[in-house]
Amino acid sequence: MPSHHHKKNKDPHRRKDSHRHHAAPKQQLDPTDEGTPAVTEGLGSDDNSSMSVEREDTSSISGNGSEVGSVGSRDQGDGASAVEPNLDGAEVKWVGPVRAPLLSIKTELNIPLLLLTVVAMATRMWRLEYPNSVVFDEMHFGRFASMYIRRTFFFDVHPPLGKLIIAFGAYLGDFSGNFTWERIGTDYPSAVPVWYLRLFPALFGSLLVPLTYQTTVELGYNHWTATLAGGMVLFENSLVTQSRFLLIDSFLLFFILATLLCLLKFWRRKQSPFSPWWWAWLAGTGAMLACACSVKYVGVFTVLLVGGMIFHELWNLVGDKRLSVHDLTSHFLARAGLLAVLPVLLYLLLFHLHLELANRSGPHDEMMTSAFQATLEGGLSRITKSQPVSIAYGSQITLRHTHGMFLGRPCWLHSHLSTYPVRYHDNRGSSAQQQVTCYSFKDINNWWIVKDPGRTTLYVDDPPKLIHHGDIIQLVHGTSSRALNSHNVAAPLSPYSQEVTCYIDYNISLPAQNLWRVELVDSADEGDTWKSIQSHVRLVHVNTSAALKVSGLQLPDWGFHQLEVVSDRVIQQEPTIWNVEEHKYTQVDQADVVGNNEETFNQATYEDTMDDQPLMGFLGRFAELQWKMLSTNKELQQEHKYSSSPAEWPLMERGVAYWLHPRTNAQIHFMGNPVVWWSGVVGILGYLALLGVFLVRRRRACFDMDDESWQRYILTGELVLGGWVLHYVPFFLMERTLFLHHYLPALVFKILLLAVMVENIHTHVLRWPIHRNVFSALCAVWVTCIYFTYRKFAPLTYGNSDLSADEVTDLKWLESWDLLIQVL
């Protein structure tokens, strides 16, 4: 067999329209005519043979191995070379031919596409600055944009790309970042460049329309269908609403669809593998995928979709015996490199950008570990950078609980002069010694002095006697001078763990057990001495081999609602890890007055300060931030008045109130175009029903459509219906609060499927011209309804008109829609 895939394909890659032009140059003299041929292909015409070339190679991927390569000899369009030199315009005429200019460029303008784009821009950007107040989640994303502008570190559960783009808009608009995004409805002062802030969401949201158009074309459907798909996206109220404000969903939708488009363009090149364009579109797919995932983690579902499709494609390649194992390896490595390695690198790059831009101390610092905080300018690093590094006997320290946030805050080991109640509610007894807790605020009572059990002095020697992994220490509480103690008494809230106290000698048979062994986590890696901030440490009680731990439970009144500290025999667990945050050396001459108040704490001489220590590197910071982002879901589980369950989404049973005019009923309510949403469900059911019928009939060897159409039908199912399923079904398994706008990626797939189903029914189900004409007419009516529905709900989309209570009620097509009516 010819090694077809190795030879460079020299055929010029032509678009369908330019291909037609090339074949029949005599009829086309005026280049401006070329822009419209797509329009002449009506929904009613059977003559769309010019489409078949494109259809074929997009869809042959879905066939089994025996079909692969059977279409290798045909001419291929690539959809990219609309600009080509006119070299063959020769005609025999009386005055001789008009010569070609020395250098010229012929461009082709797709008028419907252009129109769609322009109208999309108009719908998305019309009165973009209205309403001039904070709308819904603008509160969050606006605040993050301000943070970027002020270069302040912040924590968010979404990856950075969407916020970076918004921040770029803010930068273009010379935003100073001086606005507190406190609550929805606050008016923007004139200093906030609202138009610039909302520009990029609107821009990406507008580009979604041509992207939909082009994706439909690349799927192998005709330009009427593409216009229909684009039009439905264009007049979809939910997409308009979501694009007009400071939200990141329009970026996500754009990148998801761009991934799809790049993938289809890449497949169009399958007959010339490893050509520059092949590489370019493959890289484009990977890059768009990375962008989608870097806007919201919903992009992961797109990764699954692309991964599944690429696996399927590779499986077909494996079945192609003309490909050697070496070829297969190349194919595999190319895809792995550009669809896996490249996106990961891009993702890391964006996080790097994020951490570089937001590198100053800010309000979310305390979410992060001390080591992370030390890398931020200002804040903790200002305190710690001049402190001694190595903990020595006589060090004054605060001990921070390293992992886990309780009550949304970190906490520090703490004691105070109150004792445990003699008897708890459940009648268990306590030791009645001084309480030890974990306290979420910085406080003088968080200070402890590291004491050598063999000596009675508390000051630091010169040179300091450093503490190593495995050393035994006592921890003396700074203000009360009592030592940290534990014993076999049940802890107040965690009866299976031991109580931790500051020891008071009541002269009863309860001796002090106040020796603790320092165990450094990863002591082999980190070196042997206990360092402030960097070292993660466990304090293991010597008598009982139990480790100091925060149970995460909140003490009742008697413990001032601070967090319970216990010691637990299970040592190897995250809640037992601590680190020193602030650190001073106790001076010799003041050590004996320790125990009175803060002013007595002073520092011995020392040489190595934190300034000389290496900061946490990018990868460490990335890993910590990523882990925190993935594990933080507390705040996302709150109830919300407008939250909805995924089951309610396809039929749009609930919208989300975004904004309400302070005085009138003018309001912005996030909801879709009901006709589109409900038709979309019909489209999905229609696809499945037709698929079932066709499958059974093909099984019985009744072939209703040619092989190309069938493969296109299957590809559509895998990519578009598969996309809908992957971007919808996983939400059923999520436990966080969900809103209708989480359905938007699935909605775009649903619209695509609906549009192509119209063409499929027209072409493959209806057999008589009369039926087709009636169907076309019905479709025209339906499209008109879509437009008018969009217009009807436009007041809720743009929030620009004062509605009377009756008008609002009139828009409430479903009882379950919570439109707002002011009580005036």
Added chain:
Amino acid sequence: MPSHHHKKNKDPHRRKHSHRHHLTSKQQQGPTDEGTEAEAEGPGSDDNSSMSVEREDASSISGNGSEVGSVGSRDQGDGASAVEPNLDGANVKWAGPVRAPLLSIKTELNIPLLLLTVVAMATRMWRLENPNSVVFDEMHFGRFASMYIRRTFFFDVHPPLGKLIIAFGAYLGDFSGNFTWERIGTDYPSAVPVWYLRLFPALFGSLLVPLTYQTTVELGYNHWTATLAGGMVLFENSLVTQSRFLLIDSFLLFFILATLLCLLKFWRLKHSPFSPSWWAWLAGTGAMLACACSVKYVGVFTVLLVGGMIFHELWNLVGDKRLSVHDLTSHFLARAGLLAVLPVLLYFLLFHLHLELANRSGPHDEMMTSAFQATLEGGLSRITKSQPVSIAYGSQITLRHTHGMFLGRPCWLHSHLSTYPVRYHDNRGSSAQQQVTCYSFKDINNWWIVKDPGRTTLYVDDPPKLIHHGDIIQLVHGTSSRALNSHNVAAPLSPYSQEVTCYIDYNISLPAQNLWRVELVDSADEGDTWKSIQSHVRLVHVNTSAALKVSGLQLPDWGFHQLEVVSDRVIQQEPTIWNVEEHKYTQVDQADVVGNNEETFNQATYEDTMDDQPLMGFLGKFAELQWKMLSTNKELQQEHKYSSSPAEWPLMERGVAYWLHPRTNAQIHFMGNPLVWWSGVVGILGYLTLLGVFLVRRRRACFDMDDESWQRYILTGELVLGGWVLHYVPFFLMERTLFLHHYLPALVFKILLLAVMVENIHTHVLRWPIHKNVFSALCAVWVTCIYFTYRKFAPLTYGNSDLSADEVTDLKWLESWDLLIQVL
């Protein structure tokens, strides 16, 4: 094409051995030689050609359509006609042939199969009466058996078949049912026929071994493999333990495997469709399926497995162009009838039997509605059968909350002389009127009198003035003479609902609002008058259009922890449905002294009593019971010391302590044979790895095994690995408390897969005799180890030997196994 499926296949259906006998009758003089023939086929011999006929049709189901029918002309065995007349024993010999006797029966005894069965019986039934005390869940199933014997109604979440079989054993043993199965470890008195009670579980558990053997053979594997599979089931400690006690899992396992065997036998007859045997095995599959589902609902996973396989088979039939649409319809209807309709009928039949047998009032009566209870002998029906049917003005009634169990009990509308506290904890105020609650016990305070708002008298007229759908009534509390009232005051625990009170006139501006409209649920069906027990009724407050409802919340101290009653504007919900349970007519002469004590309640004359009313039919009772069974999961969510998560099952990280000797360390601990469990995981991974390798190699047109073997390999995957997945993965989604023994169905599939993987590796992976021999030797060692591991853990399985603490520790191969050691 010949309509092959229509002509009656006249070939005698022969078993493999008889088939060979037929061809080579000259070499075989003694019929007893035939029984041992299977033994001679070792895994070491390549010459198992006699198997290929069977393999082929068992496995061709898994191929795609183009293969179907290609093997149609071969001779088919049916596995059922081992008994056949010897008509063709002609031999040319000196003395002439020995003539066949006039009538004779040749039987064939499969010695390994027989041995396996006998040993299985021995392991399962050895010292069956020991320990002579209640072991683990015997407590539940024994109690249910007693109930059947005493013909008492009870409620259980499992369907009835397993308990019916156990009850049959109890019946055989003349058990009187007089034993209270109070707690695990109670000694059985001599009146309890322990042997009979445990007989059937042990019997079905023993039969699992030959069933495994036969299923392996029917899958197309050789008799060594079948013996291996049977042996592993035989020496699997968990299966032994679970079979030896009064538990229903061994029934479940038996029926699941029997379903599989019938299905394989059915497929073996695919070339003679609609023959009597074909019908028989199809019906058998359906019957066994119904039995599996009627033992435990886990059987539903078997339904999914069989359903999937049958769908696959039908799909192949659809692709067979020789079959007309009429044939396909017949095939489809036959399967639908025998695999869907028949099982449903059987399931109904078993429930009918259950309700017929357990038809007397018992301790679980109150779980059911009043109408259901009225069908049980004794109990409520004794009270209600002579009471008047139709509610009239002047009726004395108790109102039971129809749907939903709170605190595991029903409740009745109740009031008492306490009032609502003036101010609640959250500072909301109340009306301070008399409390109305729902009380879970029968009480004099549950009685109410239906009063005509237009009259002041409380007695029943003669003839009684009946109450119809839509009538307005007042409800006067019997002992306090105050009327049921509601008003726009927030209820104590459900602030969005209205408070319900018995009205006290404090002479403040809070007028009585005590009119209620009677709304019968399904009033069109049930007739127009309000009947006791039968009618489901909503009481809608006339002033506020809110329905009387139980919120399900428990009142605090001041409400005596009774349930809160509110009225709710959402009328159409289940918690608003009530029914009259007890009912009397108030007599004229005593009506004016109402309000003092119970004795004042007497009955007016009436004619129609409940005795004349039709009882709830079987379907109604079935529907109610079924719904309750499926929705009751409260008690199943309790924590249990020995519960485990599905993730721990494949590697058997936790067992379940079943029984401990009162004084020694002799104990029964439910756990498997570790070697089998752990090897099983290797078997699954091995199957998947080989499948991946083979798939890729076949895709590259490298065919390592012949088509028959490949199809058998795929069938094994679908049926056995599919069975494992379907009986294991769904447990991850269940929220109830799970135990290791829930893994047993999956374990049987795992063992089957392991055994056949041994043959697959031997035949298809190893290519050199030396490798095969080494492998066989290793297998022999491994099998020996399995046996000795079984012996090692036998003390925990049978609980017959006093173990020292050291011996117990010695058995603790994993740290996580919670074996018990008595502190003596």
